[in-house]
Amino acid sequence: MSVRYTLLGLLTQQPRYGYELRAAFIALAGGADAWEVKPAQIYTTLNRMTESGLVDKSSPEEDGRDEKVVFSITDSGRIELAHWLSQGSLDDPQQDEFFLKLMLSLELPNVDGSHLIQTQRSALFQELHRVTTLRTHLDPRTELARILLMDKAIMHLEADLRWLDMIESRLDEVQKQPLPRPEMHPRGRPQKHKLF
Amino acid sequence: MAIIEVKDLGKTYGEGNAIVTALNSVNLAIEKGQFVAVMGPSGCGKSTLLHLIGGLDRPTTGSVSIDGKDIFKMKDEELTELRRRKMGFVFQFFNLIPVLSAVENAALPLILDGIKPEAAQARAAEWLERNQMGDRLTHRPDQLSGGQQQRVAIARAIVSEPLMLLADEPTGNLDSRSSDEIASLLRQAVTDWGRTILIVTHDPRIAAYADRIVFLKDGKVVDDTLLDGGKAENTRMLKEKVDLL
Numbered sequence: 001m002s003v004r005y006t007l008l009g010l011l012t013q014q015p016r017y018g019y020e021l022r023a024a025f026i027a028l029a030g031g032a033d034a035w036e037v038k039p040a041q042i043y044t045t046l047n048r049m050t051e052s053g054l055v056d057k058s059s060p061e062e063d064g065r066d067e068k069v070v071f072s073i074t075d076s077g078r079i080e081l082a083h084w085l086s087q088g089s090l091d092d093p094q095q096d097e098f099f100l101k102l103m104l105s106l107e108l109p110n111v112d113g114s115h116l117i118q119t120q121r122s123a124l125f126q127e128l129h130r131v132t133t134l135r136t137h138l139d140p141r142t143e144l145a146r147i148l149l150m151d152k153a154i155m156h157l158e159a160d161l162r163w164l165d166m167i168e169s170r171l172d173e174v175q176k177q178p179l180p181r182p183e184m185h186p187r188g189r190p191q192k193h194k195l196f
Numbered sequence: 197m198a199i200i201e202v203k204d205l206g207k208t209y210g211e212g213n214a215i216v217t218a219l220n221s222v223n224l225a226i227e228k229g230q231f232v233a234v235m236g237p238s239g240c241g242k243s244t245l246l247h248l249i250g251g252l253d254r255p256t257t258g259s260v261s262i263d264g265k266d267i268f269k270m271k272d273e274e275l276t277e278l279r280r281r282k283m284g285f286v287f288q289f290f291n292l293i294p295v296l297s298a299v300e301n302a303a304l305p306l307i308l309d310g311i312k313p314e315a316a317q318a319r320a321a322e323w324l325e326r327n328q329m330g331d332r333l334t335h336r337p338d339q340l341s342g343g344q345q346q347r348v349a350i351a352r353a354i355v356s357e358p359l360m361l362l363a364d365e366p367t368g369n370l371d372s373r374s375s376d377e378i379a380s381l382l383r384q385a386v387t388d389w390g391r392t393i394l395i396v397t398h399d400p401r402i403a404a405y406a407d408r409i410v411f412l413k414d415g416k417v418v419d420d421t422l423l424d425g426g427k428a429e430n431t432r433m434l435k436e437k438v439d440l441l
Contacts, residue, residue, distance in 0.1 A: 098230040118411065124401065125409055129423035132404040136380065154401065161400045164238070 002089075003037060004045050008054065008081040015058070015072035018043055030149045046071055054080055070074055102167065106179060113175065117168050121161065128157045197263070199359060199392055205258035206383035206413075207244050207315060218244040220415035221258070231386040231393045233403040236412035242396045243364055246414065248396065249361045250273040250283055251275050262352060263359065265418030284391075286363035289426065290345040292337040292352075298324060299333040302351040304417075316355075324437060327381060343374030360392040361385060367402050379405040 003025065010016065010024050022042045043066045043134050046084035050054040054077035058070040073081075105111040133152040169172070209216045219241045226232050234242045244419055247253045251267050259266050262282060269276055282307075292301045302320035307313060321333055327347040337345055346366060353361050363382070367375035367429040379402040385391045386407075395406065403409055404423070411419040 121411070122409075122419055125421060126423055127401065127426060128400060128404040129406075134399070153406075158400050162336050169237075 002048060003041065005084045006044070007045060008049070008077050008084075011055065011071060011079065015070050017068075017070055018046060021071065030146055032067065034149060039163060043052055051075070052076075052079075057150035098150050105181070106175060108122070114168070117164055117171070121164050124157055124161050124164070128154065131157070197228075199228045200224070200226040200262040200394070202245075203261075205245070205260065206256050207241070207248060208256045208267060210213070217415050219248070219255075220414075222415070222417055222420045224410065224417065226392065226394060228392050229386065229390060230345070230408060232395070233381065233404045233406040234394065234412060235400075235403055235409055235410045236336055236396065236418075238258075238398075239414075241415040242412050242414040246362055246394065246396045247365055249419070250285065251279050262348060273435045280305065280357045281356065284356070284361045284367065286346070286349050286361060287352045288365040288368040288397045289335070290342070290349045290369070292345055294337050297334045298329060298340070298348045299337055300352075301337070302346055302355055304352060304408055305356045320351060320355050323355050324348065327351050337410040341374070342370045343377060346370060346374070346378050347381065350378070350385070354385060354391065358392065363393065363397075365397055367397065367399055372401070375399065375402060378402075381425040 001071070006025055006028065007021055010021055010028070012180045016024070021041055022037065025037060025042070026032055026035060046055060047066070050071075052056050054074055056074055058072070101116055102113065103122075105113040105116050130151050131150055135147060135154070138147050138150065140147060204225075205219055205222040206217070207219040209218060221303050223240075223244060224245075234245060236242050244253070248419060249262075250254050251260070251262075254268060259268060260289060262268065262278060265278070268276065270278065288328055293304070296304070299317050302324055303313070303316040306316035308370055311319075323332070324330060324333060324347075329344060329347050329351065330338065332344065335344075340348065346369075350361075350366075353363075356373070361382070366382070367378050370378060382395065383405045386393055393406075397400070397403055407423055409419075409421050409423065410417060411421070
């Protein structure tokens with residue numbers, strides 16, 4: 001979703017070719033290290049938006065290739081963009097791979113929860129070290145935007161570490177509680193399970 | 197060679213039913229030029245470990261060797277001199293002398309070593325300049341912010357060019373911006389000025405500047421991680437693989 005709306009935002013500056021939009025998106029998002037998006041994804045998104053009337057295509061050359069097409073934003077596109085900008089944006093905190101590992105450790109007898117937690121802790125520290133080192137090489141006079149992105153990554157890692165400390169201190173209690181049981185649909189297939 | 201070698205180190209307090217084990221058979225080797233952080237929950241023994249390594253306390257069992265010498269087999273005077281020459285200490289609450297200026301505080305270790313005040317202050321001033329305190333040499337501690345006081349404390353710790361710096365929660369009393377600056381300064385002390393640093397901290401952001409983190413829990417080492425990837429030597433003691441079947 002973020003990609004589509006950012007492309008709309010970039011199109012309000014001027015109509016552009018697909019490859020220009022991809023390059024502009026990557027630069028805006030903090031570089032290929034931060035957000036690598038493939039050309040195919042850009043063109044698919046642009047084509048979908050064309051179908052929905054948010055974006056217009058200039059007439060393609062005879063061979064019909066997308067690369068030769070200039071995209072521009074429509075009034076509907078501008079309205080959608082304005083709507084997106086006027087709402088809050090929340091990342092999904094629930095689909096957490098480590099959380100799955102932890103829950104597995106409760107079900108599988110040979111997986112040690114404490115060991116899992118310490119392994120995760122070390123990995124988080126290695127990542128924190130990597131980002132902190134990267135950050136010290138950025139120039140605050142010209143690369144402040146990237147520094148801010150690094151700061152966000154650092155704070156999230158700090159939060160992850162604090163959560164880990166919390167889990168560790170309550171592991172005993174969690175291990176004593178009954179395991180989550182799948183809800184069974186009357187026909188015998190488990191229903192989709194949402195935590196909240 | 198390991199500049200700090202800790203073997204089977206143990207520390208208990210009290211007797212009989214009231215025995216408290218602060219450290220339990222800790223083994224650790226720190227190489228010259230390493231920046232090592234020791235972390236763990238409250239009561240895990242990390243400050244005790246630092247104090248024993250600094251010779252500020254005596255162990256119940258085991259040994260600490262600095263530069264190849266067993267420090268607890270030394271006489272008091274020898275240990276005191278080793279501490280003064282080879283170690284610099286940085287504490288959470290700065291511990292500066294309130295009636296002395298920044299340069300006088302930083303020069304103190306040299307004066308105690310018999311160096312004349314003028315020469316001592318000149319060297320202290322050099323280190324204060326490296327710590328971005330060059331324009332506050334004559335300020336007293338009450339005229340300095342927390343971060344600035346800690347810079348003076350670091351200059352004082354490093355002025356006699358010791359082998360190692362031992363720091364106990366050096367950023368514990370600082371706001372996050374000053375903390376980052378101090379951590380960066382300690383990093384510089386390792387990378388640019390060739391010191392070995394051992395720091396006890398509960399702040400992950402500060403530990404992230406280190407090369408290696410030793411994790412303590414209940415007086416034991418539970419993990420030892422090299423931050424550039426991989427594990428340190430003594431994790432051979434720890435179970436590495438998850439046994440699935």
